[in-house]
Amino acid sequence: MYKIGIDVGGTNTDAVVLDKQNHVIAEVKSSTTEDVESGIYQALEKILEVSQVDPKDIDTVMLGTTHATNAIIERSRLTKIACVRICLPAGTAVEPMFTWDESLKKAAGDTYYFVHGGCETDGRPLAGEHLDYQECADILSKIKESDVQSLAVTAVFSPVLDTYEKEFQKIAYDVLGEEFPVTISSEIGSMGLLERENSAALNAALVNVAKAVSDGLEQSLLKYGINARIYFAQNDGTLMEMEHAKKYPILTIGSGPTNSIRGAAELSGLKDCIICDIGGTTTDIGILVNGFPRESSVAVTIGGVKTNFRMPDIVSIGIGGGSIVRFDDGNVTVGPDSVGYRITEDAIAFGGDVLTATDCLLATGRVHIEHPNINLDRLKTIPQSVLDQAVSTITAQVEMAIDKIKTSAGSVPVVLVGGGSILIPGDIEGASEVIRPKHAGCANALGAAIAQVSGDIDKMYSMAGVSREKVLQQASKEAKDKAIAGGALAETVEIIDLEVLPMAYVTSEFVRIKAKAAGKMNI
Amino acid sequence: MSRWITEEDIENLAVGAALLGTGGGGDPYLGKLMVQKCIRENGPIELIDPNQLSDQDTVIPVSMMGAPTIMTEKIPNGDESLKSLRLMEKQSGVKANATMPVECGGLNSTIPFVVASKAGIPVVDADGMGRAFPELQMETFHIHGVSASPTALHDERGNAVFLEAQDSPMIEHIARGVAVRMGGVAHAAMYKMTGKEVKDTSIHNTMSLCIDLGKAIRETQITKQNPIEVIKHVTKNSIYGEAIVLFEGKVTDVERKSTDGFVRGKATVSGLKSFIGKTLQVDFQNENLCAQIDGKVVAMVPDLITFLDSETGLPITTEGMKYGFRVICIGIPTPPIMRSDKAIEVWGPRYFGYDMDYVEIEKIHDKEESHV
Numbered sequence: 001m002y003k004i005g006i007d008v009g010g011t012n013t014d015a016v017v018l019d020k021q022n023h024v025i026a027e028v029k030s031s032t033t034e035d036v037e038s039g040i041y042q043a044l045e046k047i048l049e050v051s052q053v054d055p056k057d058i059d060t061v062m063l064g065t066t067h068a069t070n071a072i073i074e075r076s077r078l079t080k081i082a083c084v085r086i087c088l089p090a091g092t093a094v095e096p097m098f099t100w101d102e103s104l105k106k107a108a109g110d111t112y113y114f115v116h117g118g119c120e121t122d123g124r125p126l127a128g129e130h131l132d133y134q135e136c137a138d139i140l141s142k143i144k145e146s147d148v149q150s151l152a153v154t155a156v157f158s159p160v161l162d163t164y165e166k167e168f169q170k171i172a173y174d175v176l177g178e179e180f181p182v183t184i185s186s187e188i189g190s191m192g193l194l195e196r197e198n199s200a201a202l203n204a205a206l207v208n209v210a211k212a213v214s215d216g217l218e219q220s221l222l223k224y225g226i227n228a229r230i231y232f233a234q235n236d237g238t239l240m241e242m243e244h245a246k247k248y249p250i251l252t253i254g255s256g257p258t259n260s261i262r263g264a265a266e267l268s269g270l271k272d273c274i275i276c277d278i279g280g281t282t283t284d285i286g287i288l289v290n291g292f293p294r295e296s297s298v299a300v301t302i303g304g305v306k307t308n309f310r311m312p313d314i315v316s317i318g319i320g321g322g323s324i325v326r327f328d329d330g331n332v333t334v335g336p337d338s339v340g341y342r343i344t345e346d347a348i349a350f351g352g353d354v355l356t357a358t359d360c361l362l363a364t365g366r367v368h369i370e371h372p373n374i375n376l377d378r379l380k381t382i383p384q385s386v387l388d389q390a391v392s393t394i395t396a397q398v399e400m401a402i403d404k405i406k407t408s409a410g411s412v413p414v415v416l417v418g419g420g421s422i423l424i425p426g427d428i429e430g431a432s433e434v435i436r437p438k439h440a441g442c443a444n445a446l447g448a449a450i451a452q453v454s455g456d457i458d459k460m461y462s463m464a465g466v467s468r469e470k471v472l473q474q475a476s477k478e479a480k481d482k483a484i485a486g487g488a489l490a491e492t493v494e495i496i497d498l499e500v501l502p503m504a505y506v507t508s509e510f511v512r513i514k515a516k517a518a519g520k521m522n523i
Numbered sequence: 524m525s526r527w528i529t530e531e532d533i534e535n536l537a538v539g540a541a542l543l544g545t546g547g548g549g550d551p552y553l554g555k556l557m558v559q560k561c562i563r564e565n566g567p568i569e570l571i572d573p574n575q576l577s578d579q580d581t582v583i584p585v586s587m588m589g590a591p592t593i594m595t596e597k598i599p600n601g602d603e604s605l606k607s608l609r610l611m612e613k614q615s616g617v618k619a620n621a622t623m624p625v626e627c628g629g630l631n632s633t634i635p636f637v638v639a640s641k642a643g644i645p646v647v648d649a650d651g652m653g654r655a656f657p658e659l660q661m662e663t664f665h666i667h668g669v670s671a672s673p674t675a676l677h678d679e680r681g682n683a684v685f686l687e688a689q690d691s692p693m694i695e696h697i698a699r700g701v702a703v704r705m706g707g708v709a710h711a712a713m714y715k716m717t718g719k720e721v722k723d724t725s726i727h728n729t730m731s732l733c734i735d736l737g738k739a740i741r742e743t744q745i746t747k748q749n750p751i752e753v754i755k756h757v758t759k760n761s762i763y764g765e766a767i768v769l770f771e772g773k774v775t776d777v778e779r780k781s782t783d784g785f786v787r788g789k790a791t792v793s794g795l796k797s798f799i800g801k802t803l804q805v806d807f808q809n810e811n812l813c814a815q816i817d818g819k820v821v822a823m824v825p826d827l828i829t830f831l832d833s834e835t836g837l838p839i840t841t842e843g844m845k846y847g848f849r850v851i852c853i854g855i856p857t858p859p860i861m862r863s864d865k866a867i868e869v870w871g872p873r874y875f876g877y878d879m880d881y882v883e884i885e886k887i888h889d890k891e892e893s894h895v
Contacts, residue, residue: 090679093601093637094556120706121593126680156597192595194553306552403773404847510707512592 002053003060004228005449006043007259008032008067013039014445015047017058022266022450026051027442036067037216044220055225060521063217064233064255064448071209072253072303075107078205079181082109082148083197084139086117086155086164090126096154096197101304108205111148113139117164118156121460121510126156131167140175150181152204154197158186160460181207181247188250190458191512195308202305203250210249214242231521233447235311237262237292238454238518241487253302254311259447261286261293261312264417266450267437273413274402274431277443278420281320281338283398286312287405287412292496292518294405315401321420322347323357325390332389334397344371348378355382357423360390366425399429406430417443454518455482456497460510471513472498479515488519524575525645527567528636532734533558538741538837539733540632542754543855545827546841547810548628548655553594557601558633561640568636569645571621573727576718580620582647583608584714585638586631588659588676588698593707594630599679603710605638606683607675611712614673614685623647623721625662625714627729628655629840634710649725651714653763653861654827657809659698660691661870663860664714667724674698674713678705726860732761740836750836751851764856767888769814769821770803771796771833774848779841790830790844792852803852805830807841812875814852823872825862826884827855854884 002025007014013032017025028046033039040063048055071077083096096112097105115136116127143151151172155164165184172182183204189196217230232245235254245252261275271291277284287294293312300311318336322343326333339346339354346352348359350373361367363379364387379387402414411432416424417440428434439446457479461471476495483493497516528536537551562568576582585604587594612618621644624635632650639646651662659671671691676684676698684701688694694713702709716724739753751768759765772792779788787808794801798816805814811828814821822828830839833849844850860866862883868874871881 087598089681090600091598093599094553094560098556098560118597120597124706126597191592193598194556194595404849406847 001059002057003062003449004044004047004058005062005445005447006040006064007256007444007448008036008039008063008065009256009444013043014442015043016442016445016449017047017051017053018446018449024439024442024446025053027439027445029441036065037213037220040217041220044224048224056227058226058228060231061217061221061226061228062231062233062239062448062451064259064444065213065252066256067209067213067252068206068249069253069302071206072202072305075103075303077209077212078107079150079208080109080147081150081152081201081204082111082113082143082146083201084113084115084151084153084168085197086115086131086153086168088114088116088127091118091156091193094194097201099306104303104305108201109148111146115139115168118158119161119164121157121160122462123161131164131171133171136168136171137175140172144176150183150204150207152183152185152197152200154185154193154200156193157460158184159191159458162186183247188248189308190514192308195306198305199250199307199309202302202307203248206249207246210246214246231451233259233451235309236295236454236456236516237312237447237451239451239521244486253309254300255448256444257284257286257314258293258312259444259451260284260417261288261447262450263443263445263447264415264437264440265291266446267417267439267443268413268415268435270413270415270435273415274405275415275417276398276402276421276424278416278418278423279320280322280340280343280420281318282316283319283401283420285315285401285405290496313405315405317397317401319357319394319397319423321356321358321423325355325357325360325386327386327389330385332386332393334390334393344373348382349374349376351375351378357390357394357420360387360394361423361425363387364391364425367422369422394423395426395428398424402428403430416440452518453483453486453488453521454496454516455479455484455486455488456514456516457482458512458514460512463511471511472500475513475515476517479517483517483519487521489521490519493517493519524572526570526648526731528562528570528646529567530559530562533562533633533636535734535737535741536632536730537629538737539735540627540737541629541838541840542736542740542829542831543653543729543733543827544628544655544838544840545810545829546807546839547657548591548626548631548840551629551633553598554630554633558636558640560601561637565640568640570648570730571645573647573649573722573725576621576647576721578717578719580718581617582621582623582716582718582721583611583619583712584623584625584651585635585710585712586625587634587708587710589702589705589708591630597679597706597708599708599710601637602641603677603679604634604712605641606677606681607710607712608638608642610675610677610683610685611673611715614675615715617715619644620718621645621647623725624650624730625659626650626652626655627733631655632730632733646730647721647725648730649721649727650729651725653726653729653857654825655810656870659695659713662691662714663726663866664716664720664724665691666863666865666869669714669716669720669724671695671713673715674711676701676705676709676711678709726858727762732757732763743836750831751853754836754853758855762858763827764885767854767856767884768851769828769854770794770801770816770852771798772803772850774844774846774850777844777846786841792850795849805852808875809841811841813872813877814854820879820882821887822854822884823877823879823881824875825857825866825870827857829853829855856883856885
């Protein structure tokens, strides 16, 4: 049996076929299309042709996609939503969607309601033990008569206690029908109400986009006679089933860089390393800890909206194969602007008149590119000192970015992938070794294909009268249960992250615990 | 000489307050949004110089106390501090002519603007810490004889406490407990003063300094000026002394632990450029307390010790410090009112458990210079 991994990027849609041992059988690249779906069909058609694998032998398909990100950034194909904040008698100082700009409000709507409920950090109710059914039903009746097609529900401290959000969801099904999409925030974001509410609202606005992709993928698989389980890659390097992705499309955001990191790690066989993906314009550097990309701790902004998403910690610098090199008074600069995909026309070595990073490396004679237009003689007019300085600047900038993302001062292996990886022909300071794996071009699609199933929690726990070990055990168990519920094989599930965060200024016994478990897919 | 505060000013205030907040004071994001909403609804907010007050005026400062992290989840209604101010007025039989902040730092610099907007009164351009400190008796008001008693506290549900105690430290002790019972955060009105007391006991013009600092730092992102030079220039022309670059380097370790309701720990930075081969260590208790280079103290409370991102000059909070950050650590000499014998007793190095006397940052620095 085989599996297919597909990655839809900004420029290319890549696909790989893997066998059960995760060996790459075939890899293809095709152009990403505006509607995205037809790009996926083309990639599928090509990979089946190249690999010669019988469609019947494909049992799993994993998709990493930028559909959701693009819909938000372009403010297109979004669904009209309403936000419900369960917070009264607190929580009204800043209303939902307060920070959204007019274009996003126009595309997704700006209807919101406040409802009594939610709890304190220790679970004590803010209003009552339960929601007031009539209060909720009245709001839902108004929604029924409006053009709102999707709901986002956020309760105060729902990461501690999600019952208020779930109760509201149930009442919404009573009034609007079971088919009505209702996003509840505790299933998406962590602590920080405004950011979590934003994530839930964006998710609610994406339900139709998610349905279109899922339906499109299902139909094309059907067309090619592939009867496989379909998974979507998440931003944290794990998978979710298609049914879950339809409900939580926002979780696919950021899966691109994550897949690239994990794919590169798989190719190198390492669990702890730094991944350096050098493209045409930028270099993206991420870090793999215990097999998973480390997450960013700062709030992530998507299309101008602050969210509290789990996203990989990526350092991006303006260094790539097409970076423009300038010299002036003995001062040499590289990037951040780039000739991009025009490198084969604009770069001097290719017959153009722009000095690029690639030109400088070619001139050193340390790297070699097979291309009919290349003529190294054109580079002879460039002063040697400029070439030397450019090459050392490139290495120094990449080294500095690598150092920035490290978790400790020790040396770590660095895996180089991407079309621009020729820019670093030698050693990297702070790297115990530099690895340049095969199949580096399909790292993203491979990353999607090998993603794991996970479960995570981020909650406040009371330490009153309980030992620290007990609390940590409880948190770990909740994370593992969540992973297993998500489709992970129970015996392979392990805790991959556990963090205890203190809270300043409170003299009580609360701690915040973040835990994440992941395991192999239960096939 | 009133200054009318706009949404843009509040963006700047948030940055400047984080700088004077010396790593503490919580995330100013929510506070900023709350004021911006008020300005959208009620128009710009009046900021007055302390000298614009008449001696007989009544000023009631407002603030939040407790865990800023809880407030980012249980958002307030925005009128809690106003209710505390009203309760103070009712119980004391006075009417507030103005309100003001008790400290410079994330949330507490912005809350008085919310109250001012809703009550239609001005904010006094001053505060009682000149920075952020962890406890509420650490105020120039307290040091110069104004009591934190009585204090009015409200939660979001309308529960209220009017607290009278023997002295300011006892108010801190009891109010801290009330804040826990109110769900981790209480919205307070305290240190009710006359106009004369504000003029005599507060640190003047700190809010406009925050705005000016924030504006200057944010503008360098467009003008590409050196943010450090800009900070030096603004501080030199204020009641504070000119900012001193203590260190430049890369964060190599951040150690944090929670004890007695505070986050204590230390940050270690390895030197770069002219500091290569040297190591900086900064101890903190919510706020940065003491900076040492290779074991030698270079700055201590109450002088300001703040980390800035070395590229943008934007201040970094204690919570935001991470391995690998390129930082510049600056020190800012505090004004004389924060360095009196009584003040050093309340917030000097000995109060925080250091076995050393307070030495002014500029004296330490001058000595260093003369050695070189």
